[in-house]
Amino acid sequence: MLTIHHLGRSQSERILWLCEELGLPYTLVRHQRDAATMLSPPALKALHPLGAAPVIEDDGLALAESAAIVDYLIARHGQGRLRLAPEHPDFAHYLYWFHFANGNLQPVMGRLMMVSRAGLPADHPVQQAVQGRLERVLALVEKRLGEAEHLAGAEFTAADIMSVFSLSTMRLFQPVDLAPYPNIRAWLQRMGARPAYQRAMAKGDPDLVPMLG
Structure with a gap:
């Protein structure tokens, strides 16, 4: 049986x-x-040297890193569902946005959190650089979601699953105003309306009201 070790309010x-x-x-x-x-x-x-979540246990295997776990579960137990095959016309979009989540979106949110906690003034070059990077990242996501219903294209995929955390739960740790990004907010509402998302959040974080706008 697959075991998921879930840390409250985390990836x-x-x-x-x-x-x-x-x-x-x-x-x-x-x-x-x-x-x-x-x-x-x-x-x-005790499960992993970095002491971070998620961690799964599956048939004697312990695996960390959310993107690696998603790839593993889709390949090992999901019959390839929720990812796009190489012959799919949106395959490159899927790969890009799947890796964008942990390659750009989550890191810039984390950097902004660290810089904000350092108490730098708004006009400090480091604060401005990080804020500018975040705005460019969000503008790119906003543009994409104005072109397609989901990040990979017409289909809901694991690329969407990878990105929602950074734009919802992560904002509990680092507030970000999404008012200038109507496409992102509409997409978050669509993701939050999915029954599977609602079940997952109710099981993992029953005391949390997801930040979907």
Whole structure:
């Protein structure tokens, strides 16, 4: 049986959502952040040296990194569903946006959080550089979602699953105003209306109201 180790309010919500979309059975182990530091508990460090979530256990294998887990589950248990095959006309779009989530979107959100906590003034070059990078990243996502219903194109795929966290739950840690981005907000509403997303969030973070606008 697949076991998902889920840290509350973290990227591991992606894995719960994926499994709900694919209809994969799993055992959920919920971990809570330290109330003072907001870091993961020692139990996660016992599973993986970085002590971060998500981590899955499957037939004796322990695997971390959300993108690697998504790829693994789709290939091993999902019969290739929710990814696009090389012959699909939107295959390159799928690859780009799948990797964009952890290659650009999540890192810039994390950098903004660190810089904001450092208390730099708004006109500091580092603060301006990070804010400018975020605005360019969001503008790119906004443009894409004005061209297509989903990030990869017409079809809902794992590329959407990978990106929602950074534009929703991550904003609990680093507020970002999405008012200038109507396409992103409409897409978040569509994602939040998916029954599998709702089931995943209810199981993983039942006390959380998703930030979908």
